[in-house]
Amino acid sequence: MTSPLLLVVPPVIDPRSTYLGVSMLAGRLAANSIAFEIEDHNVRFFDWFVSSDKAQYLYQATGNDLFKRIERDIDWAKALLRGSQFYVDAYRNKARNLIDLYCRASGLLYPKSDFRMHSYSYDGVENSAAELLNAIANPERNPFDEYYHSELFPKARSESQLIAISITNNHQLFPGLRLARLSKQRGKKVIVGGACVTKIMQAINRNSQFFENFDVSVFFEGEDFIEDICRDSGSELQSGRYRGTYSVIGDKGIVYHEDAAPIPSHSWSKPIFSDIDLARAFRPRAVLPVITGKGCSWGRCVFCTIPDSSGAGEKIHRDDDISKAVSIIEQLQSDYSCDHFLLTDENFSCRRQVHFAEELLRRGHSISWISYSRFEVGYTLEVCRKLKASGCKKLLVGLEAVSNETLKRMKKGTTREVIERNLRAFALAEIPVHLYCMAGFPGQDLQDAIQTLAFVIDYIRKTPSSLVSASFSEFMLSKGSGIFNNPTEFGVRITSNSDDDLLTSQFETLTPDDVQWGQFRKQANKLIVQEFDDDGMVGWEEFSLLLADRPRNNRKGCRIAGIGQEDWTRYKINLRPRERFSVCSKAADGALLVSLDTFKSITVSDAIVRGLSAFEDGATLAENYIRFTKNGAQIPPSYFLGVAESLQSAGLISVDSSR
Known part of the structure; x- marks a missing residue:
């Protein structure tokens, strides 16, 4: 039927x-x-x-x-x-x-x-x-x-x-x-x-x-x-x-x-995944999402729309019973032979994490879990060790900035001192963290953003690579956020048609800066990735969970972009398959474009094309670079290496030491 x-x-x-x-x-x-x-x-x-x-x-x-x-x-x-x-x-x-x-x-x-x-x-x-x-x-x-x-x-x-x-x-x-x-x-x-x-x-x-x-x-x-x-x-x-x-x-x-009555948390049922194509997902094992609460227990960050969109028209936070949540996880573990869970609460607070960990430990239940959270005073070393013992494999935390002045204007409800204490506790308890950072918040200057980037890189260098990942995003003026609702309070003027805007609005600051925040975001993320070893940075949620127990080293890698020019003669390019690839000069936005042998160009990764020459199979990096410049392509060494690195990452060439 x-x-x-x-x-x-x-x-x-x-x-x-x-x-x-x-x-x-x-x-x-x-x-x-x-x-x-x-x-x-x-x-x-x-x-x-x-x-x-x-x-x-x-x-x-x-x-x-x-x-x-x-x-x-x-x-x-x-x-x-x-x-x-x-x-x-x-x-x-x-x-x-x-x-x-x-x-x-x-x-x-x-x-x-x-x-x-x-x-x-x-x-x-x-x-x-x-x-x-x-x-x-x-x-x-x-x-x-x-x-x-x-x-x-x-x-x-x-x-x-x-x-x-x-x-x-x-x-x-x-x-x-x-x-x-x-x-x-x-x-x-x-x-x-x-x-x-x-x-x-x-x-x-x-x-x-x-x-x-x-x-x-x-x-x-x-x-x-x-x-x-x-x-x-x-x-x-x-x-x-x-x-x-x-x-x-x-x-x-x-x-x-309008029916403003939110659905009470006690009526939430066990999710059903039997009709979802779990086996077709692009990963080796299932990672099932589970929720224990809706909304954000803090709910004051002025750039965020969670309080405005996760209730039933009311800016409220609802928590389900932790014991019930653990029972649902036990059932899901049995139903789907799954040991990995992503807690999708917008903010799984430290207090609730502790109750969750204690319930798992009390039941002797063995799972791996990961969740979103925020920096709070409650993350002591004792608490973090309890989370670790319960199967916590990573916390995804909004850092945004480290300047106390900027954090205060964001209404983050935390300080740099709390952030530093939390990170020390996470590292000592061996709980990996992903740090979400923001660039371009209204009133933030370049020095402030660089301070955050320097803080993140310093933490990466002091911490084993398996215990940290990070990324920068650019501030967007989201409709319904505190800044959107009170733009003048934050020195912002909305410049687009807000009636036509759907998710975000265009804006300008009343004291304009000349920082291209999109470019800063790209460069910051490149610098962060370059700090990691050959294993690379694992920041994506489900992959972090699946890879958490795998041993990883901290050795600085020998990626192409990290090879000094004095070593260019040691590394030769091998085409896979033996075909030629077009390369070209720098595009206006600082990226390289791939022409793919057509008149149309598309941006790819940070690098691949358009050009006048081709890689020579078996030739060294130095020999290929000389060929490019002789043929008239004005490519700086860094862009040349970017081309080679992108082709290598896609598996189309290899770059091997010739000695």
Whole structure:
């Protein structure tokens, strides 16, 4: 018998991840004996797209030899990430870089697509309501339409007439809403919801054109609404008929129904992952997400929108019972033979971490876990050792800055002194941390940002490489954040049309600086990565968890960019396969571009192309560099090495010592 409801996970979510939202909703429906089906079209899309058949198609469609070369190894790369060779650094990094290069290069056929293994943007329209709606209605060639028309609809197993599509991040906006539109055109009743839909609630409620793509938009938590509509099957969608906060189209336009009562934490059910394609994920073992609380117990950081979007219209924080959470983990461990868990709480506070660890230790339960947190006075060495004993493999912590003045303006609720004490305790207890840093916060000057970068690099140098990773992001003015709601208080002027803006707004500071914060972010992240050994920096959440128990060294590596010019004669280039690669001069933005033997260029990694010369197989780095400059390509040594390093990371060449 066909289920009345189909729950859909659309692309693009990182294919190494498992998504929690649909699984939580499924658990609630199952607990209330409501029939449903789940289709994970994120991992199915990646399985279809990252394949030798698709690479061959891209080669035939573009005539570009890069796809012909990648075709030979792309299935190997996908299989490697799912198998035991994942744990060999060189193999894992080659496979990951090759898949990412392939996704980026697909822009040659899909010119509007900026595609990565972990992200997607359709011509940057995700932040403009007008542009997004136009793109959904009149898209140019893109990989998702090809997947929907060739795979999803022709091979659909479900005949459900009610489809609920969960859109949790901005990378899903175009593919998710495009799927909603195509499904509605096929006569389905379509519901959209998820964290990202909640974030654009105001735009949806202002513009009835959104409802050309779906029938209902559900905001905040959708469990009550979905349960009610399933029990009310066959009825017309009407405002006020169901619980929850949502919008529909009525006789006089958009009708918004607000139900501010949040779903109590005691009613949260065990998530169901049985219909999620866990085996297709790009990793060797399952890492299951679990939640013990929603919202942030601090909730005051002025750049953050968590307090505004994770409740049911109220800026509240809800915690589930720790004993119940551990019991759910025990059940999931048994159901799915899984020992690795990512606690997805926006802020799993130190206090709750301690209770969680004590409950695990009391039960003698053995798991590996990782969570998000913030710097707090409670992280003593004793506490950290207890977390470590319970199976904590890493904490993902928002550092942002180390200047007390900047931390105070951010309303972070911590100080540099607390941060330093916490980091000492983490290191002594051997708990790895990932440090999220921010550049370009309003009022922050270059010296302040450099101070944070210097602090991070100093900590990396003092700490074993297995115990730290870090990354910089650029400040974005998020709609609904404290700064957006009070811009003048922070010296900010909004310069874009905030009615059309979806997730972020353009702005300028009242005391402008001339710092290019995007460039600073790129350079800071490069400097951080250069501090690590041959194993590289493992910062991604699930990979950190899977690799946590693997022994790693602290030896400074001999990556290409780290080779001194005096050693250039020792290292020779070997082409893999024996083909020529184009190289060229520096692009205006400081990156190198890949022409891939066509007139179109795309940015790839930090390096690969366009050019006048080719690498000579068996020639040393020094000999190749001389050939480039003789042929008129004005390439500084650092850019030349960047080209070679990117090609090596993608597995297309090797660079070996000739002695």
